[in-house]
Amino acid sequence: MEMTQAARGCLPPSPVALTTSVGDTDLVYTTPLWPLILYFFLILVIVAGMISLSWLLGQRHRGAATAKPYESGVTSTGSARLRYDPQFYLVAMFFVVFDIEAAFIFAWAVALRELGWSGYLEMIIFIGVLLAGLLYLWRLGALDWGAGRRRGIPTRRPVLRTPAEVENAVLVHRDERETSTR
Numbered sequence: 001m002e003m004t005q006a007a008r009g010c011l012p013p014s015p016v017a018l019t020t021s022v023g024d025t026d027l028v029y030t031t032p033l034w035p036l037i038l039y040f041f042l043i044l045v046i047v048a049g050m051i052s053l054s055w056l057l058g059q060r061h062r063g064a065a066t067a068k069p070y071e072s073g074v075t076s077t078g079s080a081r082l083r084y085d086p087q088f089y090l091v092a093m094f095f096v097v098f099d100i101e102a103a104f105i106f107a108w109a110v111a112l113r114e115l116g117w118s119g120y121l122e123m124i125i126f127i128g129v130l131l132a133g134l135l136y137l138w139r140l141g142a143l144d145w146g147a148g149r150r151r152g153i154p155t156r157r158p159v160l161r162t163p164a165e166v167e168n169a170v171l172v173h174r175d176e177r178e179t180s181t182r
Helices: 005-010 034-057 086-110 112-140 163-181
Strands: 016-022 025-031
Touching (some): 086 112
8 A cells, every 4th residue: 555645745755764554554754863963063053152252252350349249239238148037938838828729729610510529529628628727827826927926836036146145045044944844
């Protein structure tokens, strides 16, 4: 059996042959590889050229201000290691949890008719578990932004800046530990 004109016109002739069996006959398709090899070679030439030009045309000076970090052209002051309130991380985690919940609910809404009552019941259980977790966090006070309003969660320790503050905090902690062991 001969190949049809449509099957022959699908792929141009090339040195690489792909064989497919249809019924009792084997159809041979050939695909050229030289465009792919040329493409990879051109990519390598372009990347090498860009790196070479940046090395040749780039500036080579080391000033005192070159090694200093800056933000938007403004010289930095202080340390970049700042303490953030844990509430910001909690908000980010809540967003991720409820965003994933929304994605599951949208997918469920698309397939609602195919899932039937069992899918409806599973989604009710899923939403119930998430609402129970939200209620637990609400009762714990994790959603309150006010200082000292959270129950069951220890408050953040103050930042000690002077040696006298550190020594005073150590003495207070030692006294608390000794009274709690008695």
